[in-house]
Every structure is written in C-alpha cells, then in structure tokens.
Amino acid sequence: MPGLRTSSVRLEALRRDGRRMRPEVTRAILGRKDMNTFHRAGAACFVAMISPSAWAAGAGGHHHHAEYSAGEPGDARKAARVVHVTMTEANGKMIYAPDRIEVRKGEQIKFVLRNNGDLDHEFLLASTSDNLKHADAMAKNPDMTHDDPNGKRLPPRKAAEIVWKFTRRGTFEYSCLIPGHREAGMVGTVIVK
C-alpha cells in the first residue's frame, strides 16, 4: 500500500525528531489523508506512541526509551576502552566479530562499528528481553531505522561509533533486529562483571 509506506517514512522522521510533538501537530503535518490511511490500516497506535504522555511515561515510545537496559549513554569527553566490532555475512550466516566481550561495571566503552557486509546491519545494545520486544515491533515495521545512543543501523561499508557506560552487572547483548538477521546469527554477548 503506497500510501501507508509514505506515512510510515514520515512518521519515522517525526518519531526521530519530534519527541515533544503534540498529537495535533503530528496530525497537521501528516495531513488528514495520511491519518485516514493510518486508521484504515489499523496503525493508530503509532499516533499514540508519539503523544507527549507516552514519552513522559517512557512506555510505548519505541525509539526513545527513558531508560536503557544495558547501562547509559557514555560521555565522549571521558576515557573509554575502544572495542572494534565488525558486521558481515559469511557462509550463509550473519555475524559480529567479536561476538562476546567482557567489561567491568562502570567501565566506558567506545564501540567502533563497521559494516563489512553487502547488506544493512544494526548494532543495538540492550538486554535480551528488550531486544526481543524490539524485534517484534520491527517485524511489523521493517523499514524502521536506528540512530540512537544505544544503537545504529549501518549501510554496507559504513562505520559509526557508540560510547556506552555499563552501569549494571549482568549479561547483555548486541543484536541486529532487521527481520531474519538475529536468527541468522547476529547476536553478541556482553558480560558486565
């Protein structure tokens, strides 16, 4: 449905930029036609997701979690241990290298990410349960992209950095939630000691 696709892309841009945007503003920008398309498609929940109360509650806001499960965004001005992570496809699998790292609680890591594959890939740092929930949302909306403190989506041959502070002990992960990629092997483990 071309109309829906256009709406998704525009809503995506709104979600990225408009965390404080009121529903009536969203409605004005999207226009009545797009809103109708959305309602017909049964996707009215997206509108609820970008309402101010949803942001305040930190629930349902897909891209702007009030809290992150794997720690907190780091401070790029402070020292960080650099960890290079590459993403690629090989022998029918999709892989991260390395696929496991260990850090100390409180340690700050600068992840230098590079996509050496032929497809887009993501690196989303979270708990396994958060990533699985996120994967569900993405299965319904596969065009969603990520450029967040805890996650990036990279086209082939592109690089990006994430500075992250691991403030909690436990086992966390990074995963690519593009449909099919996690299943093909794109999940790495972070042990915080």
Ligand SMILES: [Cu+2]
């Ligand atoms: Cu991937």
